[in-house]
Amino acid sequence: MSTDLQICSPVNQSIAIAAYAQEHGMRVVRSYFDQGRSGLDIGGRDALQRLITDVQSGYAEFKVVLVYDVSSWGRFQNSDEAAYYEFLCTQAGIKVCYVAELFDNDGSPLAMILKGLKRTMAAEFSRELSEKVYAGQYRGTCLGFRQGGYSGYGMRRMLIDAEGARKGILQFGQRKSIYTDRIILVPGPANEVAVVRRIFREYVGGRSLRQIAIRLNADEIPNLLGRRWVYGAIRRILVNEKYIGNNVFSRCSKKLKQRTVYNPPSAWARKDSAFEGIVPPGLFYKAAERLARQREEPTTSEMLETARRILARDGFLSIKQIRDEPGVVYSQYRNRFGSMRELYEIVGYKAQRNLDFVVPRLRLKGWRESLTTFITEIIDESGSRTRRDGWVIHVDDAWTISAVILQASQYKGRPRWVSRRTPMNTDIVVFARMTPDGAVPIDYVVLPRIACGPGRISLRNENGPLLEAHTFTSLHVLRDLAIVSAMSAVACG
Template sequence: MRRARQATAEEPAKGAAQAAQYVRMSTDHQKYSTENQKDAIAAYAARHNLTIVRTYADEGRSGLRIEGRDALKQLIDDVRNRRTDFSVVLVYDVSRWGRFPDADESAYYEYTCKEAGIRVQYCAEQFENDGSLSSTIIKSMKRAMAGEYSRELSAKVFAGQCRLIALGFRQGGTPGYGLRRQLIDEDRTPKADLGRGEYKSLQTDRVILKPGPPHEVELVRRIYRCFVLQLKSEAEIAAMLNLEGIPNEFGRPWTRGTIHQILTNEKYVGNNVYNRVSFKLKQTRVINPPDMWIRADHAFNAVIDSDFFLAARRIIEERSKRLTDAEMLERLTTLLKQKGHLSGLVIDEMDEMPSSSVYRTRFGSLIRAYQLVGYDPGRDYQYIETNRALRTMFPELLDKVMAGIREAGGTVEFDKLTDILRINGEFTASIIIARCLHTPAGFLRWKLRLDTGLRPDITIAIRMAAENKEILDYYLLPSIDMSTDRLRLAEENGIYLDAYRFDDLDAFFGLSARKGLGVAA
C-alpha cells in the first residue's frame, strides 16, 4: 500500500533552517517526475540556506482531491499535531500542491501550515510566497489555472473516450460472462484475446468484445429462455444454476443480481454504451439519464437476439413499474390482513408484492413501513434489519474485492468454509463489516472482532456510515500490528489506528499488483 514516505537527511548545516519537501506525480508512467522535482527543490534550498530533513512523496496520485494522497495527509496531520522538525515546506510549484477544482481547498491546506508557523514555498514559481499583494494575486491565479487545467483535460479525455465508444471500442471493465475482450490493431485486424489482468501495450491498438466460449454463450442464451419463455425469476434461475454446480465468471455462485445484470446489459446484443454514470474530476458520482448516454449499436457480434433482449426488458419494466407510496402501503396492509404478521421473508415470498428491499429503499427501513400501516412487531427489529442488510452486502463486497485484485493483475482464491482470501499464493486476507453504533451521548462507535484463530495477514474492516446504508471508509489492519482480537473504533482514533484508514481499496489492490521484470542487457 502507498504510504507517506518520510526520509531524514543529514544534520542541518549550522545556521541553516530546516525544511521538508513535498513531491507528487500524477501517474506511475511519470517515472522521473519526483526526482526532477527533488533536484529543483534541492537547488532552491541551497540558494536559501535551507536543509531538507524530511520528504513527503505521493507517487502515482492525482492532485484533484486529498483522498488517496497519504503523504499530503500525513504532512497536514504532522503540522496540526506539532510533530514537525522543520519550519518550511518546499514544493516544486502550485500544481504539485494540488489541482483542486475548488482553489479554496488548496489555500486551506496551505493556511493550515501557516497557522502552525510553517511557511510553504513554491520553488519553481516566479513569485516569492511572502504574503504580499502581488504574490497573493498570482498564487490565486495559479491555483485557479491548475484546477482549470484539470477541467479542460477532463473534457478532452471525455471527448476522446466518447469518440472511441462511438467507433465501437471497449473502454475498460470486465467483459462479463459469455464475452471476451479481443485486441485489434488500427486496421481492425484481430491480434489476440486478452485474459483477465492483460491490457493492450500499443497506443494504436484497440479492444472490442466478442462472444466467449460456446458453453458460456449457450448458458447466457439459456438464461434468457428461462426468463422470457419459462417466466422464471432471476432468483430461480440463479438457484437452478447453483444446484447444477455451474459457477459465474468469477468462479462464485450465481446471485439474483448477476443474473439480472446479464438480462439488462446491452452488450449482449452487441451495443456499446458509455456515460451511464459520471464521476468527473472525482467529485460527485452522478447517474445520467439515457439521453446523455454515448452509444454505438451493433458494435460487437451479439450473443443474444435483439427480440429476446427486448422481451426481457419489457418483462422487467412491467414488473418494475413504479408504485406510489400509497399503493405500496395498501399492498402491505392487505398482506398483513392475510398473514397476520409481517417480515422481510413474508414480503419476498409474495410475487405480486414489491420486494422487501424496495420497501427499505422507499421508506428508509422495514420498521418505518410497518409503522405506517399500524403494525407493531412487538420488539425492536432495527438491529436485525441492519444486520440483515449488511449480510446482503457481503457477497457483493466480496465480488468487488476479488474483481479488484484480478484487475490489478493478481490472483485470488476464496475459501468458502473460512471466508479467507488467499492472494497470489503469498498472503491472506479477510473482510469484516463494522456496523455503526450510536452511544447515548450521540457519539459514533464501531466494534471490530478480528479472527485470531485463522489469523489472516490483513483484515479489511469496512466501517459503515451513521445510518448503516453507505460505506464510510476502510481500515487495512495487518495482523502483525494487532495485539488484540477486539477493537472499538471512534470517529477519530489517533495515528496508531488511523494510519491504516483509507477512503477506498486502491491501496489494497496495489498490494496484489504484479510488475514484469526487465530483461538485463
C-alpha cells in the same frame, strides 16, 4: 502523479526537492507521496491528509514543507482549496516553498497573484483535459471501439490494430501499449456465454434476480472475479446492451470528481451492432420489458394485499419471503413502509423474533434528520444562504456541512462511539455522540473533513487534543462559522 505513464514523476520531483534543500541548507526528514491518485480532490490522497494531520497536531519535526510546484497540492476545481491547505501549514508556523517556481513564496503581493493564477490554470487544465478525453471517448464509441472498463462476464476484450486486424485477447489488467490500437468486445468462453443466456431465459421465465443468483451459487458457478453472485450483478447483465452487440457509452457521467449524472438516452454515445452479440435480441428486449414493469411501483394497497397473501399461505412473514416472491421487489416495501416492523403492524402479524433493536436505529435516523434541519436553521439565522441536497447542506455555495449520529457501544468495559459508515465528503462534518439509548446527544465533535481520515471515525470518553479542541456541548460554533461566511459572501459580492 496520476498514472503509470508518469512513473518517473515522483523520482524527478524528489531529485529536484533534494537539490533545493541542499542549496538552501535544509535536510529532508520526511516525504509524502500520493502515487496514482487523482489531484481533483483530497479523497483517497492519504499522504496529503497525513501531512495536514501532522502539521495540525503540533508534533511535526519539520519547519518547512517543500512542494515541487503550485499544482502539486492538486488541480482542485475550487482553487481556494489548495490555498487552504497551504494556509493550514503557515498557520502552524510551517513555511511552504515551491522549488520549481520562479518566484519566492514570501507572502508578497506578487507571490499571491502568481499562486492564484497558477492554481486557476491547474484547475482549468483539468477541466479542458476532461472535455477532450470525453470527446475522444464519445467518438471512439460511435466508431464501435470499447472505451475502458472490464469486458464483463461472458465477453472478452480483443485488441485490434489501426487496420482492424485482431492481435489477441487482453487478459484481466492488461492494457493496450500502442496508441493507434483499439479494443472491441468478442464472445468469451463458451461456459460463460451459456450462463449469460441462462440468466436471460430464467428472468424472462419469471424468476427474480435474487432467485437466479441463488441458483447460480447453488450450482457453484462463480462470477468473473471468482466470487458468489448477488442480485445486483444479475441486473447489470440484464440491462447491458453489449450482450446483443451494441456499443453504448455515457449513460452516466462523473466528470472532475463531481456528482454522478444520469444522462438521457439522447446524450448517449452508441453504435448498434458494433460487435457480435451472445444473446438473441428478442430475449434481451423481453427481459428489458419485465425490468421496466418492475420499476413501476405498485400501490400501497397492492403491496399490502401481496403481504397478506404470503402470510395466509405460509403462516408467517419475513424479508426472505418477500424477496423470493415472483414479481415482488423488496426495496419497494422498505421504501414504502420504512421497516418490516411497520409492515407487521399494518397486516396484523406478530413476529416471533424480537424486533426491538429496530427502534434505536429508527430513532438515530430521525435524530440525523432533526440535527440536519437544526443546523440549517442555525446557519440561516446567521445570515448565510443554505441549500440542502439530501444530507448535505451547501452554505453560500462556498462550503458544505453534514451530520453523523454516533450510537454508543461498549468496548472492553468502556463506552465508545463508532460511525457505521465513512463520513460524507463535505468540508465540515458534525458528529453527535448519543447516549446509550440513543435518546439525546451528549456533545458534538465539529471537524474539517480532512481531519476525519479516510475511514470510519471512533470516539471515546477522552480523545486526543485535536478532537477535544473540536468538541462542543452546543452548536454555537456553527453560528460563528456561518456569520464569517455570510460576511465573506457580502464582501465578495
